[in-house]
Amino acid sequence: xxxxxxxxxxxxxxxxxxxxxxxxxxxxxxxxxxxxxxxxxxxxxxxxxxxxxxxxxxxxxxxxxxxxxxxxxxxxxxxxxxxxxxxxxxxxxxxxxxxxxxxxxxxxxxxxxxxxxxxxxxxxxxxxxxxxxxxxxxxxxxxxxxxxxxxxxxxxxxxxxxxx
Numbered sequence: 001x002x003x004x005x006x007x008x009x010x011x012x013x014x015x016x017x018x019x020x021x022x023x024x025x026x027x028x029x030x031x032x033x034x035x036x037x038x039x040x041x042x043x044x045x046x047x048x049x050x051x052x053x054x055x056x057x058x059x060x061x062x063x064x065x066x067x068x069x070x071x072x073x074x075x076x077x078x079x080x081x082x083x084x085x086x087x088x089x090x091x092x093x094x095x096x097x098x099x100x101x102x103x104x105x106x107x108x109x110x111x112x113x114x115x116x117x118x119x120x121x122x123x124x125x126x127x128x129x130x131x132x133x134x135x136x137x138x139x140x141x142x143x144x145x146x147x148x149x150x151x152x153x154x155x156x157x158x159x160x161x162x163x164x
Contacts, residue, residue, distance in 0.1 A: 002039035003046045008058050008152070009145045012122075014047045015039050021070045022050050024119040027141030032117050054122070060156035063089035071119045080114035087128040090157040092150070094132045116140050122149065 003014045010028035015038075017023050026033045049067060056062035071081060083101055087093050093101075095108040095115070102111070115126040121141055127149040131137040139146035 001041055001043045001046050003042065003044050003051070005044075005047075005051050005054065007054065009141070009148050012054065013039070014050050016047050016050075017070055020046065021068045022047065022120065022123070023070050023072065025050075025121060025123055027121055027145060029142055030121070031140045033140075034119065057122070058152070060152075060159060063156075065123045067123065069120055069123065071124070073114070073117060073119065076110070077114040077117055080111055081118055081120070081124045081126075084115060084118065084124050084126050084129065087125055089125075090153040092128045092130045092134065094130055094134075095137075096132055098129060112138055125149075 001016050001018075003016070005012050005014060012028075013024075013026035013033075014022060015024035015026065015034060024034050053062055053065050053067060057065070071078070073081065079102060080098070083098055086101075087098075095112045096105070098115075099105060099107040099111045104110070112129075115129050116138060118124050118126040118140070121127065127139060127141075127146045136143050136146055136150075
């Protein structure tokens with residue numbers, strides 16, 4: 001089943017397994033999204049916990065997600081996605097640094113390809129992955145969305161440090 005939920009970066013499509021576990025989160029205009037024919041029927045009451053946590057994240061009251069997920073990918077993609085999940089809220093790292101953290105220096109392009117296939121953007125924060133010099137490069141949801149997500153995190157951290 002799937003649910004469409006509004007967000008500051010446009011409508012998000014939540015794809016849920018039969019047991020309600022989040023399998024994919026599709027950003028507007030996303031490349032590499034699961035085939036819509038596999039999403040199942042639309043149910044805008046499904047995934048209430050996912051919606052609540054996403055709304056909290058966008059509001060700046062949540063910095064990490066605590067949801068059951070079931071992303072589908074290769075063993076290498078799963079390793080990359082697990083490492084992406086370790087990038088702290090409001091921080092960024094480079095493709096090369098992430099490859100090195102995986103013990104695979106020189107595999108920055110492979111890391112980028114795996115990040116581009118991340119089925120759970122925002123939840124697994126591939127938007128925090130940047131080029132070596134900090135340049136915004138590659139994002140399945142588009143660079144404007146990547147910039148908006150990073151900006152949101154920076155603004156929320158600044159608000160928290162100001163006591164707001």
